[in-house]
Amino acid sequence: MKKINIAIDGHSSTGKGTLAKALARELGYVYIDTGAMYRAVTLYALRRGWITDSGVDRDALLRHLDDIRIEFRHNPATGRSETILNGENVEEAIRDMRVSAHVSRIAAIPEVRRKLVSLQQAIAARKGVVMDGRDIGTVVMPDAELKIFMTARPDIRARRRYNELIAKGRPADYEEVYRNLVERDRLDSTREASPLVQAPDARLLDNSDLTPEQQLEVALKWVKELTP
Ligand code: DC
Numbered sequence: 001m002k003k004i005n006i007a008i009d010g011h012s013s014t015g016k017g018t019l020a021k022a023l024a025r026e027l028g029y030v031y032i033d034t035g036a037m038y039r040a041v042t043l044y045a046l047r048r049g050w051i052t053d054s055g056v057d058r059d060a061l062l063r064h065l066d067d068i069r070i071e072f073r074h075n076p077a078t079g080r081s082e083t084i085l086n087g088e089n090v091e092e093a094i095r096d097m098r099v100s101a102h103v104s105r106i107a108a109i110p111e112v113r114r115k116l117v118s119l120q121q122a123i124a125a126r127k128g129v130v131m132d133g134r135d136i137g138t139v140v141m142p143d144a145e146l147k148i149f150m151t152a153r154p155d156i157r158a159r160r161r162y163n164e165l166i167a168k169g170r171p172a173d174y175e176e177v178y179r180n181l182v183e184r185d186r187l188d189s190t191r192e193a194s195p196l197v198q199a200p201d202a203r204l205l206d207n208s209d210l211t212p213e214q215q216l217e218v219a220l221k222w223v224k225e226l227t228p
Pocket of ligand 1 (some may be wrong): 012013034035036038039103104107108132133134135136184188
């Protein structure tokens with residue numbers, strides 16, 4: 001069967017990753033979590049002390065941008081692809097609330113986006129890729145055969161994210177998770193560089209009242225229409 005590329009965009013914690021991973025598994029495609037790449041750059045900057053309450057030391061970050069190497073490595077034990085930052089597995093560390101709190105600021109820097117987008121486009125050139133993020137259907141893969149824009153009500157999204165953190169044994173406060181999510185939506189949608197917008201040819205998927213199985217069914221139906 002002909003391989004296509006699938007772009008999944010949408011707000012934070014709408015289950016983009018869950019759907020993207022399920023699609024990749026069902027179709028035998030490669031899954032790329034582009035949010036993980038912005039999170040890895042943020043972790044690097046936090047560790048170097050370039051992010052403080054007073055802002056981001058943008059000059060230092062840009063001077064060292066070429067020192068940041070991000071890859072994905074398949075972990076046969078978990079069957080999942082994990083994020084590697086300069087040789088270190090940071091899959092867990094990049095999910096920390098501290099990273100979540102600052103990642104939108106890092107993702108708003110055009111030079112950072114340029115670097116990560118070119119990496120993402122090199123991967124997409126292979127076809128058979130499911131990529132999720134904020135600018136995939138608009139900037140990274142404007143030619144993707146299938147574009148999905150995901151959304152869900154904010155309270156539902158915050159509850160999902162909170163449950164995810166608790167399940168991982170991480171201390172979490174629902175109100176803080178909710179505030180972080182709404183603030184990230186605002187920053188992601190209003191930034192100048194590649195803001196989060198629905199591509200005109202993207203299909204809207206509101207999964208507020210859908211189970212992961214139901215949303216997969218919807219998306220697989222769309223794939224079948226495109227790959228008869
Ligand atoms: O999907 P996520 O929550 O892991 O993404 C982390 C942040 O990175 C989010 O605030 C928006 C940003 N991001 C982006 O600007 N462009 C992408 N393609 C992916 C993520």
